[in-house]
Amino acid sequence: MTKEYKTIRDVSGPLIFVEKTEPVGYAELVNVTLDDGSVKRGQVLDTSKDMVVVQIFEGTGGLNRGSGVRFTGETIKLPVSQDMLGRILSGSGEPLDGGPRIVPEDRWDITGAAINPYSRNPPAEFIQTGISTIDGMNTLVRGQKLPIFSGSGLPHNEIALQIARQAKVLGAEEEFSVVFAAMGITNEEAQHFMHDFERTGALERAVVFMNLADDPAVERLITPRLALTAAEYLAYEHDMHVLVILTDITNYCEALRQMGAAREEVPGRRGYPGYMYTDLASNYERAGVIKGRKGSVTQFSILSMPGDDITHPIPDLSGYITEGQIVISRELHMKGIYPPVNVLPSLSRLMNSGIGPGRTREDHKAVSDQLYAAYAEGKDLRGLVAIVGKEALSERDRKFLEFADLFEDRFVRQGMEEDRSIEETLDLGWELLSSLPEAQLTRIDNKFIEKYHPAHRGKARGEAPPRESTGDAEAEATAE
Amino acid sequence: MEVKGEIYRVSGPVVTAIGINARMYDVVKVGDDGLMGEVIGIESEKTIIQVYEDTSSVKPGEPVIDTGMPLSVELGPGLLESIYDGIQRPLPVLVEKMGDFIQRGVSASGLDHDKKWAFKPLVNKGEKVSGGDILGSVQETENIEHRILVPPLVSGVIDEIDAGTFTVDDVIGQLSDGTELKLMHYWPVRLPRPVTEKLRPTIPLITGQRIFDGLFPLAKGGTAAIPGPFGSGKTVMQQQLAKWSDAEIVVYIGCGERGNEMADVLNEFPLLEDPKTGRPLMERTVLIANTSNMPVAAREASVYTGITIAEYYRDMGYDVSLMADSTSRWAEAMREISSRLEEMPGEEGYPAYLAAKLAEFYERAGRARALCGRDGSVTVIGAVSPPGGDFSEPVTQNTLRIVKVFWALDAKLAQRRHFPAINWLTSYSLYGRVFDEWYEKNISPEWTKLRGDAMNLLQVEAELQDIVQLVGSDALPEDQQLTLEVARMVREYFLQQNAYHEVDSYCPMKNQYKMLKAILTWGEKAVAALESGVPVADILSLESKDTLAKVRFEADLDAALDTVMKKADLEFAGLRGE
Numbered sequence A: 001m002t003k004e005y006k007t008i009r010d011v012s013g014p015l016i017f018v019e020k021t022e023p024v025g026y027a028e029l030v031n032v033t034l035d036d037g038s039v040k041r042g043q044v045l046d047t048s049k050d051m052v053v054v055q056i057f058e059g060t061g062g063l064n065r066g067s068g069v070r071f072t073g074e075t076i077k078l079p080v081s082q083d084m085l086g087r088i089l090s091g092s093g094e095p096l097d098g099g100p101r102i103v104p105e106d107r108w109d110i111t112g113a114a115i116n117p118y119s120r121n122p123p124a125e126f127i128q129t130g131i132s133t134i135d136g137m138n139t140l141v142r143g144q145k146l147p148i149f150s151g152s153g154l155p156h157n158e159i160a161l162q163i164a165r166q167a168k169v170l171g172a173e174e175e176f177s178v179v180f181a182a183m184g185i186t187n188e189e190a191q192h193f194m195h196d197f198e199r200t201g202a203l204e205r206a207v208v209f210m211n212l213a214d215d216p217a218v219e220r221l222i223t224p225r226l227a228l229t230a231a232e233y234l235a236y237e238h239d240m241h242v243l244v245i246l247t248d249i250t251n252y253c254e255a256l257r258q259m260g261a262a263r264e265e266v267p268g269r270r271g272y273p274g275y276m277y278t279d280l281a282s283n284y285e286r287a288g289v290i291k292g293r294k295g296s297v298t299q300f301s302i303l304s305m306p307g308d309d310i311t312h313p314i315p316d317l318s319g320y321i322t323e324g325q326i327v328i329s330r331e332l333h334m335k336g337i338y339p340p341v342n343v344l345p346s347l348s349r350l351m352n353s354g355i356g357p358g359r360t361r362e363d364h365k366a367v368s369d370q371l372y373a374a375y376a377e378g379k380d381l382r383g384l385v386a387i388v389g390k391e392a393l394s395e396r397d398r399k400f401l402e403f404a405d406l407f408e409d410r411f412v413r414q415g416m417e418e419d420r421s422i423e424e425t426l427d428l429g430w431e432l433l434s435s436l437p438e439a440q441l442t443r444i445d446n447k448f449i450e451k452y453h454p455a456h457r458g459k460a461r462g463e464a465p466p467r468e469s470t471g472d473a474e475a476e477a478t479a480e
Numbered sequence B: 001m002e003v004k005g006e007i008y009r010v011s012g013p014v015v016t017a018i019g020i021n022a023r024m025y026d027v028v029k030v031g032d033d034g035l036m037g038e039v040i041g042i043e044s045e046k047t048i049i050q051v052y053e054d055t056s057s058v059k060p061g062e063p064v065i066d067t068g069m070p071l072s073v074e075l076g077p078g079l080l081e082s083i084y085d086g087i088q089r090p091l092p093v094l095v096e097k098m099g100d101f102i103q104r105g106v107s108a109s110g111l112d113h114d115k116k117w118a119f120k121p122l123v124n125k126g127e128k129v130s131g132g133d134i135l136g137s138v139q140e141t142e143n144i145e146h147r148i149l150v151p152p153l154v155s156g157v158i159d160e161i162d163a164g165t166f167t168v169d170d171v172i173g174q175l176s177d178g179t180e181l182k183l184m185h186y187w188p189v190r191l192p193r194p195v196t197e198k199l200r201p202t203i204p205l206i207t208g209q210r211i212f213d214g215l216f217p218l219a220k221g222g223t224a225a226i227p228g229p230f231g232s233g234k235t236v237m238q239q240q241l242a243k244w245s246d247a248e249i250v251v252y253i254g255c256g257e258r259g260n261e262m263a264d265v266l267n268e269f270p271l272l273e274d275p276k277t278g279r280p281l282m283e284r285t286v287l288i289a290n291t292s293n294m295p296v297a298a299r300e301a302s303v304y305t306g307i308t309i310a311e312y313y314r315d316m317g318y319d320v321s322l323m324a325d326s327t328s329r330w331a332e333a334m335r336e337i338s339s340r341l342e343e344m345p346g347e348e349g350y351p352a353y354l355a356a357k358l359a360e361f362y363e364r365a366g367r368a369r370a371l372c373g374r375d376g377s378v379t380v381i382g383a384v385s386p387p388g389g390d391f392s393e394p395v396t397q398n399t400l401r402i403v404k405v406f407w408a409l410d411a412k413l414a415q416r417r418h419f420p421a422i423n424w425l426t427s428y429s430l431y432g433r434v435f436d437e438w439y440e441k442n443i444s445p446e447w448t449k450l451r452g453d454a455m456n457l458l459q460v461e462a463e464l465q466d467i468v469q470l471v472g473s474d475a476l477p478e479d480q481q482l483t484l485e486v487a488r489m490v491r492e493y494f495l496q497q498n499a500y501h502e503v504d505s506y507c508p509m510k511n512q513y514k515m516l517k518a519i520l521t522w523g524e525k526a527v528a529a530l531e532s533g534v535p536v537a538d539i540l541s542l543e544s545k546d547t548l549a550k551v552r553f554e555a556d557l558d559a560a561l562d563t564v565m566k567k568a569d570l571e572f573a574g575l576r577g578e
Helices: A156-166 A187-200 A223-238 A249-262 A276-284 A313-319 A330-334 A364-388 A395-412 A422-433 A446-452 A473-477 B091-098 B210-215 B234-244 B259-271 B296-315 B327-340 B354-363 B394-402 B411-415 B433-442 B447-471 B478-495 B509-531 B536-540 B543-553 B557-575
Strands: A008-012 A015-019 A028-033 A039-048 A051-056 A068-075 A077-080 A087-090 A106-109 A126-128 A148-150 A177-185 A206-212 A241-247 A296-304 A324-328 A341-348 B003-011 B014-018 B026-030 B035-043 B046-051 B063-070 B072-075 B117-121 B134-141 B144-149 B156-161 B164-166 B171-175 B180-182 B185-188 B197-199 B223-227 B249-257 B285-291 B319-325 B366-369 B375-384
Touching: A028 A051, A077 A223, A106 A223, A148 A156, A156 A187, A156 A241, A156 A296, A156 A324, A177 A187, A177 A223, A177 A249, A187 A206, A206 A223, A223 A241, A223 A276, A223 A296, A241 A249, A249 A276, A249 A296, A249 A313, A276 A313, A276 B327, A296 A313, A313 A324, A330 A341, A341 A364, A364 A395, A364 A422, A364 A446, A395 A422, A422 A446, B014 B026, B026 B046, B035 B296, B046 B296, B063 B185, B072 B296, B117 B171, B134 B171, B210 B447, B210 B478, B210 B509, B223 B394, B234 B249, B234 B259, B234 B319, B249 B259, B249 B296, B249 B327, B259 B285, B285 B296, B296 B319, B296 B327, B296 B354, B296 B375, B327 B354, B327 B375, B327 B394, B354 B375, B354 B394, B375 B394, B433 B447, B447 B478, B447 B509, B478 B509, B478 B536, B478 B543, B509 B536, B509 B543, B509 B557, B543 B557
Parallel strands: A087 A206, A148 A296, A148 A324, A177 A206, A177 A241, A241 A296, B223 B375, B249 B285, B249 B319, B319 B375
Antiparallel strands: A008 A015, A015 A051, A028 A039, A028 A068, A039 A051, A039 B003, A077 A106, A324 A341, B003 B014, B003 B063, B014 B046, B026 B035, B026 B063, B035 B046, B072 B185, B117 B134, B117 B164, B134 B144, B156 B171, B171 B180, B197 B366, B366 B375
């Protein structure tokens, strides 16, 4: 039995300062017993011979100087088991669904060690989410970490749910297991997620960690670590492909800032602690595929940008760690388009390794580039039209302007239950591109135009009208 | 000399110890697990240590051992082909020792201590040697001869020296004062290795890439910065530089990069072929990989580890190019450690000594006469990743104040399929003038003028483009239309280069000169024709102009240029009705 200390000197926000202890390990788990017998848990933040600083996960309400502090002698561990699937746990890992406690097969340290870069396999397996703007233009691959950059009042939750429902790897039978971690979201949002998981039966292959808005902020700091530990366990011990959904990273960072302030640390940009980059990296980098292991961890986090500002430290630092981002647009949302993904600032850095012949289709990159270029041009023209009017545009420009509308209306817009295959997405892309003069499709190699362009499809190869070659060897070769 | 003290306080990666009297930057072993740390401050009897590994469950009262040595790397044969973490632990060895995840408290030496090397001595008994002298050589890889050096601070008379096969720990000889000589020695990473004298960087690093050699040359021993926005082809560019530049040794530091991207580099680099020898490029490469979630202190150390290895090969007389990707992540590591130490923050929370540290690092680049009398160089190419693409942030600004060359990688150019996507308007090189003499001797006395003309033309084009945007190119006077066209030729026929084309991938400096000269000569002829009254439309439709676009893909450039220019002469003569 470990010793109980009644030597709390100060309580400040979520922190307690304990003196006259025997040596206590850094990051150790701490149990604090209150007058009424209830127990709160905490973690050692700073330890020295004179003073130990402990952050209490459930908040310090009800604590006084007489509360008993026990140091457990071990760091925070998550009891892991395959039986976690189908369970709903609190933000600190306790059952919330009224079910029994998890009987652990093992206990894993929640900090998680860094994957040796030499052991990693570069992610390259295409994940079909059934959403055209993602599959077609910002392709997700197994082992990637791709956040949704959203804002308040936008339907990021629906998109996350749709992805969780529909995500699959082509040709593979196995479905994704989902680890869902809610950090500081409202009860209503949580209900919405839970209802959807139950409705679609997704809960059976999901582990849910809930830290709601009224749960203590400190607990938020361990919630994603618990979730990722559970994910790693399922992926690397049980060969599962795990999709981790973390929502909302912004709440996590707020908690980080709150803790930093409570510890009287020197603040960095906008008051966030200077180590936020490393802290975020220690979570995000826990996605990946390891050589010789079957399972994988793919991360899909939701991040609401304060004031839709993409240069805010949270999205900015995230963008430097994650492999791209899906940006949700308020403008599209206002137009009533779901999912309102703005493809122009969105990006998947691992897209090129996940697409092409043998993975999706040979014309994928060309179609994606062309759609991107044409839509960008169409959007630019919208700005011009606002000044000079439609009449001033050339015939060609008018086609691009119409294309932008068409693109938003047909390609971007889709139903919440609509699960488009990659073939459908690419064919839809071709259909929209065929509204442009063929000579304007400069990003696409001739041979693909002959094979896939609706105007040529079904015809024998030789019948296609001769065109000048636009294929630029360099264009393909520079794929990064 | 090991002194044992104990831990007083643990706060994340910062540990305070009492009972040792370590020197600044000495390496200490912290706690029961012997975690590696470095002394970064001394406050009366307390010693402040930054620990390179996770400190969870480390307790006050656990032992701290002062090794009495600063953070050092092992220098000797076996460095090439290695893949290290930030503190020179070979990643493949770490996988063997502790599996796929990096656990703590595991040490692994930088060199393979079991491998035997065939050593050929070059000095004799009785000869007087001093620090940095070459004792002999070992064939490290097929094409790189590893010259075994006397450790820089050692000197004396050779008492014994043996040929034979040795491990790096074996004694290969002895000085008369009893000092043992080995194939390897240690060197502290934060201390620049001494040289006889620093030389002026008057020789360009030939990369075979026209935009670099032609417009924005970098010196052997020079410094360059590249911003790396996504999709700008940074990876391809780095690989081109590694493959083709005339540096013999390549050191690549992945500092705080993404794990998945680092995995890509680690997978792809070993597959690259050295075009000059046909052997794997790895045989003259050292990779250092420290991802963003590996301990922050090791990330801070990684650039020093890299540059020390680079200096070591320079000391053998080699030209070394070092790429650090990215220095912004390194600066962030400094910021983080500084904030843990509760130092007063400077701009954007970076420590006030950021500029000094950056300058110190880049100062270790340079061409030098090594202690052994040979000339070698370390060229540093540092990537910066300004947050939000904002170049006014402190890391970019402080870097630009130091480096002499700026290669502005531009995502917009890449989207327009202009590769290499280096923006010719915002890039600069301060070496242009310095190389004049070299160009005159090795390329052509005309080169400097040609280069200036080309730059000027591109500048004029940019100004004209502003007008074209408003009124369209048809509204310009004919001579300006012609200027635009010649500028386009410079951009598309000269600046663009296909990294994947057999011939175009590497363009020797002489050929660059010939190509640029041909394009500009064509331009002069066109201007002459225009002045004699030929309409601009006729000039622009000449066939020789389009043929000129293809010469860069010709294996026999001279013949191709000869044909084109003869044709051009005929065509222009035809236009003037001769």
